Amino acid sequence: MTRVLVVDDEPQILRALRTSLRGAGYDVETAETGEAALTAAAVNPPDAVILDLVLPDGHGTDVARELRTWSNVPVIVLSVVGDEREKVAALDAGADDYVTKPFGIDELLARLRAALRRGEPSGEPVLELGELRVDLEKQSVHFDGRPVQLTPHEFALLRALAREPGKLMTHQMLLREVWGRAYGDESHYLHVYVSQLRRKLERDPARPRYILTVPGAGYRLVQP
């Protein structure tokens, strides 16, 4: 059975999560502090971790960072509305995805399933998602059978997103990979490039189905 480690110091939330995850067929272990979480993960490696960012003995971000040094386990963080910086920091430190409190359980379960499914990047040179076909080796893109002309930057951006479809790529990750830049500079063209990519790849750029914006965090390439 798939085991999930839930890290949160609020008893009501722990209870709700434990019940829901058990109901969804998962085996649940809980921890109420960062220390306890790291210990539990080391002693009994879980298949996924749900990590609250606000913990009595520090930030969830530090736990995620520490965890990443010796484990690739999928981590989903529970962030607080309005605390964008903390959420993005956690993602950049290695968390895979996030839900914002108050969240709906179904949203959390969906993210959990997606994170578990992703596992390791496949390394396949050709990616097919719906009408989109990306050949990473030949550097070509086809949409609905027709070839699409992309500029080098546009392709690099698409490749970064396509390497792990479904995975949330933060602004930082994308900027670093495509432009080699750190995120501090605000005059980057990331959003504008995504916009251009959408115009080329989406039937309705106003209602994107492949390249999704994750507000305040980054982008995700998904199968519609």
Add this chain to the structure above:
Amino acid sequence: MRRDLVVSVPAAAGAVALVSAVVDVLSPHVPVLALGVLYVFAVLSVATFWGTALALATSVASMLAFNWFFLPPTHTLQLRQGENWLALAVYCSTAVVVGLLAARARRRSADAEQRRREADVLAGAAADLLHGTPADEALGRLAEPLARALGAEAVRLVPGAPEPAPSERALPVRAGRRAVATVLVDERLPVAAAAAERLLPALGALFAVQADALEAEALRRSDALKTALLRSVSHDLRSPLTAILAAAGALTNDELTLDDADRAELAHAIRAEAERLNRVVGDLLDLSRLQAGAVEPHRELWSADELVAQALPPGDRIQVELDDVAPPVRVDGPQVERALANLIDNALRYSPAGSPVTVRVEHGATELRVHVLDHGPGLDGADRDLLFRPFEGEGSGLGLAIARGFAEVNGGQVWAQDDPTGGHFVLALPTAGAAA
């Protein structure tokens, strides 16, 4: 004074001459001694217009004239009949007394006139200030009557206590210790000091009263608004809580018999109401942050496509018209998306179900504009700005206020436009090249 003398002395002389002429005409028919009393008219007129001193002089001149022209022997100052001296003396003193009385009446009348002028100033000021005319405007209107009351040709009445010009004298109008206004008069012009002493403190007091009244009104309005706010907020928070507690209470009540359908229904109610509560809390927090100036936009370059795409809710009702060549804007993406999403939500809510809502992007030289159009009842010209004030509508209408707040914090604007086809809201943002 000199000017006065140029007119008054000849006039007095004229009066005496006139009366003398009348006496001359009447003298064949009436004993001449009896006619002496006519000179009182001359003295009376002079006293009325020019006061005591000249009246006295006129009395003396009258009697000299009477003696010279009419009392025998004429053309001398001698009197043949001794009793004429007495008569002359009596006439003279009568004239003097009449003159004094007339002069006093004249002074009284002048005083009354002065008081009336002062009262006019105060009455005018009171009417203006206590009806809420702004102080500056009231001051403007007071300058002329004040000048009249102070006996100066013209004065300047300015708020506060500015430095007087080098050729001017400053008289402060004080409320307590603070100078609420200052009367500026040309140095060379005289000012009735006594009038100023009476008038200016009273004026100051009126200004003080107005200031108090305005403050009290502002407080009252602020209180009223706070009460309305609290009542509205309380309602919007308590309603969903009531539903949640009721449903949860039913679910946890051992004594009730509920079947699966009942339980499912109650559970759904809890969820829906909790989501509603979440929205209200989020709105309230956003609005507080906006009003406290605690919102810091994290600006990045965004294209209109992105912003619109993020703001669209699922569903088919919305028609989107993008602008292919619109330049990017430098804004906080999530904040602007929120503003747009609120405008769209508003359009969806206030137009008939099924009627289309259009989101159109267009741009000008320095601005990007997103129009949100619906086919609802639209707005009657009346109070467009009222829409953007929180809590004015039912159901905690914070959406528009928040939309405007987030737009402004990002250097943009939100407004409602006149449109016969229905509701029409516009979100405008400065384009990246144009923004400072």
